[in-house]
Amino acid sequence: MSQLKKSWVDSANSAETPFPLNNLPYGVFSTAGSEPRCGVAIGDMILDVTALEDEYFEYSAEPVFTSGMWNEFMDLGSEVWAEFRSKLNEMLAEGSPYQSEIEEHLVPMADAELLMPFAVSEYTDFYAGRQHAANMGAILRGSPDLPANWLHIPIGYNGRASSVVISGTPIHRPNGQRKAPDAEMPSFGPSMRLDIELEMGAIVGKPSEFGQPITVDEADDMIFGYVLLNDWSARDIQGWEYQPLGPFQGKAFGTSISPWIVTAAALEDFRAPTPEREKELLPYLDGSRDGLYDIELQVLMQPEGGDTASVVGETNYTRMYYSAAEQLCHHAIGGCGMNVGDLLGSGTISGPTKTEYGSLMEMSWAGREPFTLDTGETRTFIEDGDTLTLRGTAKGDGFQIGFGDCVGKILPAVKWPK
Numbered sequence: 001m002s003q004l005k006k007s008w009v010d011s012a013n014s015a016e017t018p019f020p021l022n023n024l025p026y027g028v029f030s031t032a033g034s035e036p037r038c039g040v041a042i043g044d045m046i047l048d049v050t051a052l053e054d055e056y057f058e059y060s061a062e063p064v065f066t067s068g069m070w071n072e073f074m075d076l077g078s079e080v081w082a083e084f085r086s087k088l089n090e091m092l093a094e095g096s097p098y099q100s101e102i103e104e105h106l107v108p109m110a111d112a113e114l115l116m117p118f119a120v121s122e123y124t125d126f127y128a129g130r131q132h133a134a135n136m137g138a139i140l141r142g143s144p145d146l147p148a149n150w151l152h153i154p155i156g157y158n159g160r161a162s163s164v165v166i167s168g169t170p171i172h173r174p175n176g177q178r179k180a181p182d183a184e185m186p187s188f189g190p191s192m193r194l195d196i197e198l199e200m201g202a203i204v205g206k207p208s209e210f211g212q213p214i215t216v217d218e219a220d221d222m223i224f225g226y227v228l229l230n231d232w233s234a235r236d237i238q239g240w241e242y243q244p245l246g247p248f249q250g251k252a253f254g255t256s257i258s259p260w261i262v263t264a265a266a267l268e269d270f271r272a273p274t275p276e277r278e279k280e281l282l283p284y285l286d287g288s289r290d291g292l293y294d295i296e297l298q299v300l301m302q303p304e305g306g307d308t309a310s311v312v313g314e315t316n317y318t319r320m321y322y323s324a325a326e327q328l329c330h331h332a333i334g335g336c337g338m339n340v341g342d343l344l345g346s347g348t349i350s351g352p353t354k355t356e357y358g359s360l361m362e363m364s365w366a367g368r369e370p371f372t373l374d375t376g377e378t379r380t381f382i383e384d385g386d387t388l389t390l391r392g393t394a395k396g397d398g399f400q401i402g403f404g405d406c407v408g409k410i411l412p413a414v415k416w417p418k
């Protein structure tokens, strides 16, 4: 395990900062309404790499950071990823000769608005948390037994890139069609079972060719970085629509991601194995590396006007059964081409006990067991005005690596008919 790397940016040297020199996550920001700029978080500052591109980061004929998205940089390939990262380390390390030249391009994070760090090409969401799948089975089908395919296939569905928004974007409670079990007819209206899903999002930084399968190790090399991902879910809409083709409108109204792309390189020290296989995987799903990461995860909930956010769930990314590399390999194995900027949601991450669940559906056992917030209020599902926050931390020796909070506030449903 590596130690804290010291920087001349003082705030980056604290054991509590999510953004020490060991992290260097990539984001997009604007100040006072400026055009979006690419930046790297260091302590409580952002290094403006768009401003520094001409002089220090010229990797291609055309500039890549003026777009205000990280896609073009990702497209330059993993050798450039490594070169850029090593240059940043050199520039920001304690005693760096670059300090006087680049200091003026540090922007206080407090003065910046964080924007979408990359353009999402396509979005796929998986269902790869073992405990979550067992819980959903117990809740919905009366048995924790997994579907027959679950231990053999990373189950997923193709979502909508247009539904993915940056942390801080408010989400309207969706209107939709749902049917109570004892009702004769479905009805239309605001979802009454609005939920979250605590997930990690893996970002594809290297494409695969249409028609060509990939291995798990190749898939691992294609993953540029990770964000926290909240797959907002309308359980009543989902429950009525999902058979036989899977989730649709119950998932299409919003998916929030945290603002900073934490690179796979920054997480390398935190690699962890997937759990012991309960059924042997088919050989194409075998990789040679530890595919998960030891990232502690939290769900926090704060009611409108409440002065504290309550931690309602705590778990770890190591609770996944399938890694992002296994999911990506499976995704491409039949010939589906993967693109730079594709986003893969891990599936809800839940641990074995009630305090470790990653959705309200599980925390309240489908609404049957309300839970209590620190404010004294109780909840089963989300109420209008509630703010939900996901937080993730990889803990090193005297330092930690954070993602920036993934926050979303629920607003009342849009009036319909208009």
Ligand code: MN
Pocket: 125, 126, 197, 199, 231, 345, 347, 348
């Ligand atoms: Mn999901």
